[in-house]
Amino acid sequence: MRITDAKVIVTCPGRNFVTLKIVTDEGVTGVGDATLNGRELAVAAYLTEHVVPALIGRDPARIEDTWQYLYKGAYWRRGPVTMSAIAAVDTALWDILGKVAGLPVYRLLGGRSREGVTVYGHANAETAEAVLAEVAWYVERGYRAVRVQTGVPGLAATYGVSGDKTFYEPADAAIATEAVWSTERYLNTVPSVFARVRDEFGPDLKLLHDVHHRLTPIEAARLGRSLEPYALTWMEDPVPAELQEGFRLIRQHTTTPIAVGEVFNTVWDCQQLITEQLIDYIRATVVHAGGISHLRRIFDLAALHHVRSGSHGATDLSPVCMAAALHVDISIPNFGLQEYMRHTGETDAVFPHGYRFENGYLLPSEEPGLGVDIDEELAAKYPYQPKALPVNRLEDGSMHSW
Structure with a gap:
């Protein structure tokens, strides 16, 4: 062949x-x-x-x-x-x-290590009251884990908070839109929201939060310490990962677990974080980390150092990537969680697939291969549209990590 x-x-x-x-x-x-x-x-x-x-x-x-x-x-x-x-x-x-x-494909990777892939959804809203309602929406549908993002008083926009609660897509304009950020306002808001969520939903629901690379190590340590009473499954991307030594400072001050890696491309990007046990979950994914072959290398290294997987799964991963991720997730021994943002009906039609959601789990297709395809004729009806991710500035106008 x-x-x-x-x-x-x-x-x-x-x-x-x-x-x-x-x-x-x-x-x-x-x-x-x-x-x-x-x-x-x-x-x-x-x-x-x-x-x-x-x-x-x-x-x-x-x-x-x-x-x-x-x-x-x-x-x-x-x-x-x-x-x-x-x-x-x-x-x-x-x-x-x-x-x-x-x-x-999962059979070729060694077969099942579990019956289903635990996924988490995105509960987000501008106010604490609205956040509670969004978390309840996911719980009612069987989700066992929920990422919680909240608006920050005084900021016109906050990462992870969307007008469309079902299909969040941050790339929203041909030229990047600019948002304003305040670390102080953020740090003063987030812990109180998690206090209400944990009080409302009890100790069993897995709660997660994405900082999105916006803090310094000592600021992230402060946030992690303040969130300890609410037993988060992870605090994601607390700082930009270029300076990996910064994660050691976070570790010294908080026991809140750390997840990072959606922007990583190779095993060498996360080698220090994994081998020195500076993180708890590695979020590298199939499409950005060199495919199934290389992602397995990353997860195998992680397994040796008590680090679990937590692969990125936002809407910018097509159903092709989600299908591939599920075959990896269900086969590896050190699976943690899988992010799962549902696609639009139009996307699902262009990418017919056999994976399905049941009772908080995603289940990979049993069809030969990945169990997903692309309808080329239908795809041609949706031409490319220029879209850019936003950028961030501090209140004084300085550029800041988005």
Whole structure:
């Protein structure tokens, strides 16, 4: 069997997605997600101009060799564009392998380590009262874990708080919108909201919170300490991860668990955090961390150091990536949680899939391969629309991490 074609498909059924579809001479196809939120066309061009020509004629069963070829052969290694492109190829090849073997991908990864994948939803609102109602909405639908984001008095907009509670999408304009941020207002607001949520829903519901890289290490330590009475499952992305030594300072001051890694691209990005046990959950994901093959390397390293998975799963991951993530999640021994933001009906129609949500769990498809595809004809009806992620400034006008 040989690869005869590879199509790069850009579509926007409510938001932009980039999908790679690999075609073989025996008619077996595979799909991979290559979406990089706000920079989709950069990956599409990388695939079209540099990767696709190199795939033609290759044996699709040589997954590891192809991964190494695309990684080491690039010379300019790593980075989100390169690794998202590699991820799309790798994921599509696993899809093909599963179809040829007649098995779902998770069976090729060692089979089930659990019956279902525990997922968390996003409860968000401007006020504490409204947050309680949003948490209740998820609990009523069987969710066992909920991420809680709240508005901050005095700020016109706050990360994670959306007018559309079902399909949150921060990339909202062709040119990045600018928001205003105040760390002081934020730190004074969040703990009281979690006090009310924990009091209302008791000790068993898993609660999470995303700081979104906005604090310094000592500010994050203060927040973590203030949240300890409410037993969060994790505090996500407390600081920008470029300075990984900063996580040691957080560790010295709080026992609130830490999750990080949705912007990581390789195992080397998180090596220190994992091996020195500075985090509790690693949030790397299939599409941004080099595909199923490389994500498994990250999770295997994490398993040796008592770090669990907590993969990113926002709406900028297409159903192709979500399907791939579930096959990894259900097979690894150190699974923690999986983020799950539902897609629009239009997106689900473009990407027909077999995974499903039941009683707080996502269950992967039992079909051979990933159990997901792309309807190319329908995808063509939703042309690309330029969208950018917002940027942040402090109240005095200084640029700040979004």
